[in-house]
Structure formats: structure tokens, C-alpha cells
Amino acid sequence: MxxxxxxxxxxxxxxxxxxxxxxxxxxxxxxxxxxxxxxxKNVLYGFIESSKLENQTLQIDKITKIIFNNESLTVLNNLYDQNLDKEFKVCLKGTKTNNIYYIQETIQPKTFLQEFNRVISEPCSKDFLVSLHTHPLKHCLPSQIDIKNFQNFKRKNSDALLAIMCEKDRFNIYI
Known part of the structure; x- marks a missing residue:
């Protein structure tokens, strides 16, 4: 018992x-x-959603990645260093093979306004693969305007990506 x-x-x-x-x-x-x-919360959620750049490569998901060549990444990093106090936008040009985006060129479109948390510029044309802009440090989540602009870009190029650069080596990518 x-x-x-x-x-x-x-x-x-x-x-x-x-x-x-x-x-x-x-x-x-x-x-x-x-x-x-x-x-x-915004910082935490953005950190969870974003990817860290390693060896010039951003792994977006299990099969999709972005690979920068030396020149395009150098241009991007120089722009980042020069604009720490304000947002900037670039359009990334390259090729897509299967689910790998090879970025060969970083072009800054005509910019009308740059502030700490806002940038207004010409949109990327359909010849570009990625529309990238910065956000304030560690704020990786897109705004409603970011999503709307990306939807317009995606209509022009079905392979298009939206990239938000929130640290020198951290990006949030939307497919």
C-alpha cells in the first residue's frame, strides 16, 4: 500500500x-x-525578422539569398557611413538565378527629401531587383508607406524585393 x-x-x-x-x-x-x-517591441520584432550580412551574403530563407559583389557592397556601406543621421534610398541592380539574387550595382535615385526617419526619392525602375532604404538604427520593420511603395514596385517587376537596412550589416527583406 x-x-x-x-x-x-x-x-x-x-x-x-x-x-x-x-x-x-x-x-x-x-x-x-x-x-x-x-x-x-519594434526593435525586438525587427531583430527577429531581419538577417545579418555574412560574407557579402544575406540568407533570406532556406532557399533565397542575396549576394553582393565587392563594388556594390562598398558603395552601399559608404552611403550608410555618410548618412548615419538620415535615411537614404538605393536601387540594387543585378541578376536572379533560381532563388539567388546577385547584386552588381548600387544606384542612388534622385532624392527629394532626407530626414532622420524619412526619405522621399524617385522609385526604382523595373530594371532593378531590390528597392533598399535605411531606417534609424535597429528599427527594421517597414512602415505602411514602405509596404505600399513595395507593392507598386512589385507590380513592375515580379522578382522585386524590398530591403530595409537598419544596421551596417543587418537587413529586413520582403519578397
């Missing part, structure tokens, strides 16, 4: 431990949701 009681007590201890762990997780999620500022 003692063995039966010991056997019955073990599941109740296990249940208590699991209940405590589940409670801690739920409370943590609720605290995160209600106490963390929208800006902090």
Missing part, C-alpha cells in the same frame, strides 16, 4: 512543477506585453 501512495505522490509533484513553470512563462509574457514600450 505504501508503494501505491508514493507512486500517486510523484505525479502531483510533477504537476506542481509544471504548473509553476507555466505560470512563470505566462506572467513573463503578460509583463512583456504590457510593460515594454512600443519602440522596444
Amino acid at each position: 505504501e508503494e501505491l501512495q508514493e507512486f500517486e505522490e510523484e505525479p502531483s509533484i510533477l504537476k506542481k512543477v509544471l504548473l509553476i513553470i507555466a505560470s512563470i512563462i505566462v506572467v513573463s509574457l503578460l509583463l512583456f506585453y504590457f510593460l515594454v514600450s512600443p519602440q522596444a
Whole structure:
């Protein structure tokens, strides 16, 4: 009879431990949701969605990637360094083979306005593969205007991508 009681007590201890762990997780999620500022959430979600540039390559998903040649990446990085206090836009030209985008040229279109969190410029033509613009540091999520402009670009070129550069080596790519 003692063995039966010991056997019955073990599941109740296990249940208590699991209940405590589940409670801690739920409370943590609720605290995160209600106490963390929208800006902090934006940074976190952008970090989760974005990709880090490694060896001139951005891995977008399991089969899709962007590979920059030396010259195009150098031009992009120079523009980034020169515009740390304001957004800028570029159009990336290259070729697409299967799901690999080979970027050979970085062109800056005519720009009408550059501010800390906004850039207004001519759109990329259908000859370009990627419409890229920067966002303030670590803010990788697109705005509604970014999405609308990308939809217009995608109508011109079905292979088009939207890229948001939010650090020198971090990008958020939309297909």
C-alpha cells in the first residue's frame, strides 16, 4: 500500500512543477506585453525578422539569398557611413538565378527629401531587383508607406524585393 501512495505522490509533484513553470512563462509574457514600450517591441520584432550580412551574403530563407559583389557592397556601406543621421534610398541592380539574387550595382535615385526617419526619392525602375532604404538604427520593420511603395514596385517587376537596412550589416527583406 505504501508503494501505491508514493507512486500517486510523484505525479502531483510533477504537476506542481509544471504548473509553476507555466505560470512563470505566462506572467513573463503578460509583463512583456504590457510593460515594454512600443519602440522596444519594434526593435525586438525587427531583430527577429531581419538577417545579418555574412560574407557579402544575406540568407533570406532556406532557399533565397542575396549576394553582393565587392563594388556594390562598398558603395552601399559608404552611403550608410555618410548618412548615419538620415535615411537614404538605393536601387540594387543585378541578376536572379533560381532563388539567388546577385547584386552588381548600387544606384542612388534622385532624392527629394532626407530626414532622420524619412526619405522621399524617385522609385526604382523595373530594371532593378531590390528597392533598399535605411531606417534609424535597429528599427527594421517597414512602415505602411514602405509596404505600399513595395507593392507598386512589385507590380513592375515580379522578382522585386524590398530591403530595409537598419544596421551596417543587418537587413529586413520582403519578397
